[in-house]
Structures are given as C-alpha cells and as structure tokens.
Amino acid sequence: MLQINRFYGVHNMCRFLAWVGEQRYLDELVQEQEQSLVIQSRNALIGKTPINADGFGLAWYSDRETPCFYKDTHPAWSDANLKQLAHHTRSRLFLAHVRASTGTATSRNNCHPFGVGKWSFMHNGQAGGHDQIRQELDSMIPAHLYGHRMGATESEAIFLIAHGEGLDSNPIGSMARAVGRVEALSRQCGSLPYMRFAACWSDGKRVFAARYASDRYAPSLHYRTSDDGIVISSEPLDADSDGWVEVQPNTAIVTEGSVVSIHAFDPSVKREPAKVA
Template sequence: MCRWLAYSGTPLLLDEVLYRPKHSLIDQSLHARMGVETTNGDGFGIGWYQGNARTPAVFHDIGPAWSNRNLREIAGHVRAPLFFAHVRASTGTAVQATNCHPFRYDRWMWMHNGAIAGFHVLRRDILLAVDPELFASIEGTTDSEAMFYLALTFGLEEDPAGAVARMTGFVERLGREHGVPAPLQMTLAVADGERLLAFRYASQGTPRSLYYSAGVEDLRALHPETDFLRDVSDETRLVVSEPLGDLPGAWIEVPANSYGIVQPGGDILQEFRPELP
C-alpha cells in the first residue's frame, strides 16, 4: 500500500517532518513498519497551501522519495501551515505522475492508502457515476483518484464528511452488486486549506494504520526538552500512517471506522458510517 502524513498548524518547513524525525516519511518510504509493503518506492507527492493562493501547490515524481534531490530542495525551503506528503506502493495501476498523490481539484487535496478490491470490475460503474462536469479533470487510472471525484460528485465542497460517507456507501453497494462483498480499505486525508479531515475505515476487518499527534500542550509537559514543540501553536496537529518517532505519549491511534476534523477552534473525532447517496 502507501504511507502518508498530513500537517496542520504553525507554518513549518516541510523538512521538519519529511526528513528530520527518526522514522520520518522518507525513512518509511524504505523501511515502513506497519504497511503491507516495507518499501514504498512507486512515486511520491507533496502538496501545500501557502499565502493567498486559492489552490494548493503540488509536486509529484515517479521515482522513489528517498533519492529525489528536488524533493529535498523543496522541503528545505517551503514553509506552509497545511501540507500533505505521500509515498506510493502501487496496488496494480501504472507508475506514472498522474497516479501519484495528493490529487488536487480547485482548493481541495486528497490522498489515500488502501484499495478498492475488485476495482477492475467496479471501475466502469464508478467512473460513470462521476459528474460529467468533473470527469474531464480525472488524469490518472487509480482507484484513489476515482474515489476523490466520486466524493466531489456527492458534495465534498459543501459537506466533506458526508460526501466521503456517500462515496463509501456507493462503492460498497456496487461491490455487493458485482460480488465483491468488502470492497473498501482506506485511510484518507482531504483538505480545503482551512480544514483537514482524516478517515480510517474498512468494509470488513481492521483498517490500515493511522495515528494523530497528541495535543501540543500535553507534549510540552511530557517532553520539555523537545525544541520542535516550543515553536508551534497548541492547535498544531499531525496525522500519519505510522508514528514518526518513539516519544512516549506522542501518538494516538485513530479508532477503526472513525474520522477526525482538524480545524481552528477545536478538533472533532467521530464514528464514521457509510451512507447511500
């Protein structure tokens, strides 16, 4: 599968979380501990919001993240209050730039770890359900991007959590109709520049791993010697496929079949239930 992280909070150099932690995302691209594959070298991507730009910037490459000089250069110079990073292990679709996460539409970004089981069977019906006005914006061939455009079709811009629930319910209904009883395995992140939403769900069994960072105020009390914590706001939060280090008390597992919203004024963690569109 894949590994990913999402950051929201005090503007920060991407390098601080992509490279510097003991078990950084770059380390996970070679040595994942909790993924289906140890190595995630089938391309990568980053996306970030900055300044007054309406849309996020994205950078993708089909090579492995651990040896990419351009990624290292960007990470050392870009400072952003909200950013995504993703290292890919393909589940069968081509290794090409248009299949690398995060995906972008207008102000929205989306990235995913997991798969739609039987996607080759369900793909036609999924794509036919996408709003015709959105369809031309699909560039790649992944199940992840198809999920994104289904969610946009089902109202992502007005009701992000509800749209993901309707996307999930639609895919599960299609799965039943085509003899795929448990089609979805997903951890995914979606953002609009102000809010970050993260989901952990599986149609059956245990979803892929997902963690969020503990509150900064609590972490300062536990680890006053950690320089990083002195410079970020109490609302700063990381959501990750697997912990970036071994600080006791720093990482909390996202409950199975739930979702969280990171936003100004307070975070939310709730049960996630699929809906029929």
C-alpha cells in the same frame, strides 16, 4: 529506537502525513523525523508493505486559495528535487504521500495527493477488484468533474465522487457516501477486500481524515497535537508512544485550529451501485 510490529493487525499499502498549524519547513516531517515519511517509504513499520516506491507527492498551501503540487514517480528516497524543495519550502498546511501501487501504473497522474480547486486529497487503501469495476467506477464521477480525472486509481475516483456528493458543504458525509458507493460496487462485481480506506483531505484551512474498512483490516491512522500544530500520519513519526493517538476504525477527525474533533464515519449508505451492462 522506534519499534512497531510490522503486521499490527492492519494491511497498509501507502504512507502519508499531513500538517496544520504554524509555518513549518516540509522536510521537518517529510525527512527529519525518526520515522519520517521518506524513511517509511523504505521501511514502513506498520502493515504488510514495508516498501513504498511507486512515486510520491506533496500538496501545500501558501497565500493562494489553491494548493501547489509536486509529484514524481521516483522513490521518495532517491529524488534530489524533493530534498531541495522540502528543505526550502514552509507552509502552515501540507500533505505528503508515498505510494505502493495496488495494480495501477506507476505514473505521475496516479501519484497522490489529488486536487480540485481548493481541495487536496490522499488515500491509503483499495477497492477490491478494481480492474472489474473500473468502467462503472468512472461512471459515478459527475460529468462536470470528469475533466479532473487525470489518472486511473480508485483513490482519485473516490475523491471526485465525493465532490459530487457535496464535499464543500459536508466534507465528512460526502466522503463517507462516496466510499459507501464504491464499496457497494465492489461487493456487486469486484472482489475482496471490498474497501480499505484511510485518507486525508483538506480545504486549505482544515484537515479531515478518516479510517474505515469493509473487513477488520482498516489501514492505520494516527495523530498528535502540540503547541504549534497537529500532525496526522499513517504511523507515528517517533517513539513518543504517549503523544500519538490512534484513530479508531469507522471514525473521522477534523482539525479546528489547534483542536481535533472526533466524528463517526459511516459509509453504509443505502444506495444502488452503478448498473452493470
């Protein structure tokens, strides 16, 4: 039986997983593992929030460049459409997320993953004092991208800010700069914790993931490689402790075929936050 210390030294809000490799039915990871994502939505074993019932979402890639999304506000364990769709859909690359809100409304537009063009993105964490920084946060999103601002979460804002920082040309550096800018804003006029960030994002070919926090409570992040692909997850999906690798704080990973490469993730950019009126 899989047993993990629920508090584990980290503070997690949401849960997610990503797969890249051979074609695989979504339900093999979303529903059928010992500690599948649906089980995590009811009983997460790492972190302080065991219940993740504020919606869920899927993004998967097929023959087209852009991903397909399915989201809803129901708890993942009670959605019959999710069960049917995941059972009959195969993909070589997909993202899945269950949400525990840190304050914004439970709505479809606030459910992860988010998407722009070929990119998809999902996040576990928060920017402290979101209510105080929300207007300034929106002002960081470039005007030509603001039409993609469908919800009200800081997660979606970070994703769009990263686009403005050059996501296409530098997927890790642009995300680090976006996180750094939002953390600086939270430090200026938000509240603790200034930034908690574990995220996955994809261009349809590679999966990127990173783990970071402004304090010592970086949300958890793990990955496992196998002959047929790579799975990245907030927590291990089974009791094979030797098979799972914990991503360390201040670190990003990138999948290149069947290989995972490790990179520094440093949001401490020297950039002025948005001006406060």
